[in-house]
Amino acid sequence: MADKNLIKLLIIDDDTHLRESLAEVLELDGFECQQAGNAKDGIETAKKLNPRVVIMDIQLPDSSGFQICQTLRKASKETILIMMTGRFLSAEEKTQGFELGADEYITKPFDLAELSIRIRQLLTRGAKA
Amino acid sequence: MQEQHASGFAATVWNYITTYNNILNDAARHADFVAEASGVMNAARQQQYLNRIMQLHAAFLELSVFDLSGQETLRMGRFLGPSPPMRNFFQETPFQVALQQGQFLGSLERFQGLYPTLTIAVPIVDPRIPQAKPTGVLLGKISLNGLSQMLVQQFPEGGKSEAAVVGPDGFLIAHSNPKMVFKVDAKLPKEITDVILTQTQEKGGGEVVLQTGKTFLGAYAVVSQLGWVVYVQQPIESAYGAAIEMKGEILRVLVWVVAVTILLSLAVAGHITQPIRALNQAAERLGKGHFEEVPELSMTNDEIGDLAQAFIHMAEQIKERTGELSHAKEELEKFAHFLEKRVEARTRELRAAQDELIKKERLAAIGQMASVVGHEIRNPLAVINNSTYFIKTKLGVGAAAGTGPPVDPKIAKHLSIIESEIKQANSIISEILTFSRSRELKPEIIAINNFLEELLGVHPFPSHINVVRELDASNPVVNIDLDEMRQAVRNLIGNGVEVMPNGGTLTVASEVVEAGWVRVSIKDTGSGIPPDVVEKIFAPFFTTKARGTGLGLAVVRKVIDRHNGKVDVESVVGKGTTFRLYLPISAQVAGFPEPAQKA
Numbered sequence: 109m110a111d112k113n114l115i116k117l118l119i120i121d122d123d124t125h126l127r128e129s130l131a132e133v134l135e136l137d138g139f140e141c142q143q144a145g146n147a148k149d150g151i152e153t154a155k156k157l158n159p160r161v162v163i164m165d166i167q168l169p170d171s172s173g174f175q176i177c178q179t180l181r182k183a184s185k186e187t188i189l190i191m192m193t194g195r196f197l198s199a200e201e202k203t204q205g206f207e208l209g210a211d212e213y214i215t216k217p218f219d220l221a222e223l224s225i226r227i228r229q230l231l232t233r234g235a236k237a
Numbered sequence: 238m239q240e241q242h243a244s245g246f247a248a249t250v251w252n253y254i255t256t257y258n259n260i261l262n263d264a265a266r267h268a269d270f271v272a273e274a275s276g277v278m279n280a281a282r283q284q285q286y287l288n289r290i291m292q293l294h295a296a297f298l299e300l301s302v303f304d305l306s307g308q309e310t311l312r313m314g315r316f317l318g319p320s321p322p323m324r325n326f327f328q329e330t331p332f333q334v335a336l337q338q339g340q341f342l343g344s345l346e347r348f349q350g351l352y353p354t355l356t357i358a359v360p361i362v363d364p365r366i367p368q369a370k371p372t373g374v375l376l377g378k379i380s381l382n383g384l385s386q387m388l389v390q391q392f393p394e395g396g397k398s399e400a401a402v403v404g405p406d407g408f409l410i411a412h413s414n415p416k417m418v419f420k421v422d423a424k425l426p427k428e429i430t431d432v433i434l435t436q437t438q439e440k441g442g443g444e445v446v447l448q449t450g451k452t453f454l455g456a457y458a459v460v461s462q463l464g465w466v467v468y469v470q471q472p473i474e475s476a477y478g479a480a481i482e483m484k485g486e487i488l489r490v491l492v493w494v495v496a497v498t499i500l501l502s503l504a505v506a507g508h509i510t511q512p513i514r515a516l517n518q519a520a521e522r523l524g525k526g527h528f529e530e531v532p533e534l535s536m537t538n539d540e541i542g543d544l545a546q547a548f549i550h551m552a553e554q555i556k557e558r559t560g561e562l563s564h565a566k567e568e569l570e571k572f573a574h575f576l577e578k579r580v581e582a583r584t585r586e587l588r589a590a591q592d593e594l595i596k597k598e599r600l601a602a603i604g605q606m607a608s609v610v611g612h613e614i615r616n617p618l619a620v621i622n623n624s625t626y627f628i629k630t631k632l633g634v635g636a637a638a639g640t641g642p643p644v645d646p647k648i649a650k651h652l653s654i655i656e657s658e659i660k661q662a663n664s665i666i667s668e669i670l671t672f673s674r675s676r677e678l679k680p681e682i683i684a685i686n687n688f689l690e691e692l693l694g695v696h697p698f699p700s701h702i703n704v705v706r707e708l709d710a711s712n713p714v715v716n717i718d719l720d721e722m723r724q725a726v727r728n729l730i731g732n733g734v735e736v737m738p739n740g741g742t743l744t745v746a747s748e749v750v751e752a753g754w755v756r757v758s759i760k761d762t763g764s765g766i767p768p769d770v771v772e773k774i775f776a777p778f779f780t781t782k783a784r785g786t787g788l789g790l791a792v793v794r795k796v797i798d799r800h801n802g803k804v805d806v807e808s809v810v811g812k813g814t815t816f817r818l819y820l821p822i823s824a825q826v827a828g829f830p831e832p833a834q835k836a
Contacts (some may be wrong), residue, residue: 123616123620125617125620126616126620128618129619129623129624130619130623131629132623132627133623133627133630134628136627136631145410160560167612182777194612194613194615194616194619195608195611195612195615195670196670196671196674198676201663215615215702216615216618216619216620217615217618217619217621217659217663218615218622220622220623220626221626224500
């Protein structure tokens with residue numbers, strides 16, 4: 109398998125269907141996706157696997173997506189952190205999120221082609237930086 | 238009384254005269270006196286006889302004997318010398334009257350000019366011869382001083398009464414004050430003589446007022462045989478003495494009583510009535526509320542004074558209290574009015590706040606629900622979306638078209654429908670979430686025309702819509718949240734376009750309608766809204782569309798409300814609808830650079 113060419117990506121969401129559907133779509137685009145159903149598992153998986161991209165829901169049963177974001181950003185400056193939300197975020201919330209290390213926000217339901225392109229853009233810039 | 242005196246004295250006078258008359262008559266008829274021989278009188282005896290009379294009766298001043306020829310044959314007088322001259326009286330009245338009438342009483346005169354005397358003449362007749370003829374006349378002058386002396390005794394000097402005897406022509410014969418008599422031409426005052434000498438009655442009396450002003454009560458009695466009048470007078474004071482004195486006393490008492498009564502009344506009035514009246518008046522004025530006009534009540538130092546002091550004190554207190562009361566009343570009224578206004582205002586505010594609260598609560602509830610529902614629906618939508626994308630990708634539909642085996646076109650079509658519906662569902666959710674979310678306004682200063690031009694410039698109008706701009710030349714400046722206001726105006730433009738599927742004109746206008754307000758109108762030429770529908774169009778979730786959330790106009794109202802503006806609608810069925818937004822013109826108009834000028 110061309111494992112080394114695949115980009116490691118972690119999805120943290122308590123909704124199994126969403127997690128799986130998103131993972132499988134992204135796998136079609138060349139991402140190696142891991143999944144976590146809560147914040148604790150998500151952080152542990154991220155530390156273990158060190159994914160290039162983490163897509164996380166803002167609302168999780170055990171914690172907030174922003175806390176995971178903050179924790180992961182402390183652990184790594186290169187990881188692409190994408191926040192997923194089902195509701196409107198205020199400008200303040202968004203700003204706060206960016207300050208904690210978030211790179212991008214996406215609102216459900218999202219255009220998957222667009223998401224794929226955006227992730228690759230962020231990865232390219234991260235590689236250049 | 239006076240008349241009795243007068244009458245009594247009149248009798249006395251007559252007696253007096255009669256006495257001497259009798260003496261003379263007795264003498265003239267005395268045998269010794271008449272002639273011894275016929276026609277010749279015995280002068281020696283007559284002289285002897287008359288001497289005796291003169292010695293016995295001091296009143297005889299003179300005695301004379303006349304013969305029938307009137308020649309005086311004998312003359313004796315107290316103040317005559319030894320051989321007085323003899324006179325002939327033949328022509329004299331006394332002589333003739335005595336001879337013819339047997340008696341003469343009269344000829345009042347003043348002996349030596351002072352003492353009143355009366356002449357009495359009687360014929361000398363021989364008593365021994367019946368029907369004898371007179372042989373001569375015996376004449377005597379009698380002093381009337383005796384009458385005055387009698388009057389003095391009866392009416393002593395210093396007494397109040399006076400009496401007099403007056404002869405004809407006012408000759409004063411006698412007077413209780415003899416000094417009055419012993420004068421040349423002595424007379425009583427004319428006022429008296431006028432009265433008494435003209436009387437026709439034998440006696441009478443009445444009041445006589447003298448020139449001196451003194452009033453006398455006078456009485457008279459006529460000595461009829463002589464034609465004299467006895468007059469008695471008494472000053473009216475003493476005549477009415479007791480009566481007058483009594484009257485005077487009564488008068489004095491009366492005067493005293495009246496005076497004392499008046500003084501008492503004055504005192505009473507001064508001490509009781511007047512103060513009480515003053516108090517009464519003051520009380521009346523107080524009662525009418527004329528506190529300023531309460532009179533000065535300066536009172537005595539007695540009970541009434543105390544009462545007045547108490548009253549003044551009371552009046553002051555009432556005045557003070559009334560002042561306080563009326564002040565308090567005014568304050569209360571003001572306060573009540575103020576309170577009323579406040580209550581009204583607060584009630585309005587509260588009602589508005591309540592309405593707002595209810596609206597907000599409802600909206601908040603809706604928002605909360607919408608948020609939850611939206612979030613919860615967005616997850617499945619995202620899943621459906623992901624799955625659809627996966628299927629499309631696997632089948633090679635869309636972006637991956639032509640990379641795999643051919644796909645049933647109907648499958649591709651239904652996948653597109655699913656995607657389209659996901660988008661539709663998502664837009665509904667977005668609309669609900671937009672409406673229900675509450676965010677802070679971020680107002681910015683902008684010229685209204687620039688705002689509208691910018692919006693119209695990017696709006697995707699279909700070609701069948703004719704867009705007309707009628708923008709106010711003054712281009713007023715407003716302070717608005719651009720995102721929200723864009724959403725609101727966009728909703729109205731969208732609605733306008735939607736109701737003109739077969740083409741029409743959309744007019745966007747701005748106009749300064751009144752000081753400080755600009756009106757933005759969005760007018761379509763669509764089918765119009767029936768009146769019963771117009772009332773509800775701003776309510777959330779009200780819609781007449783087959784597909785629509787019913788939030789478009791609700792968002793418009795919410796946005797305009799948040800900008801302290803107003804929104805209304807005018808619609809004529811078959812002609813079109815005009816929505817009008819009223820926005821406050823910003824005070825920061827001065828110095829605001831227009832974007833056009835920037836360039």
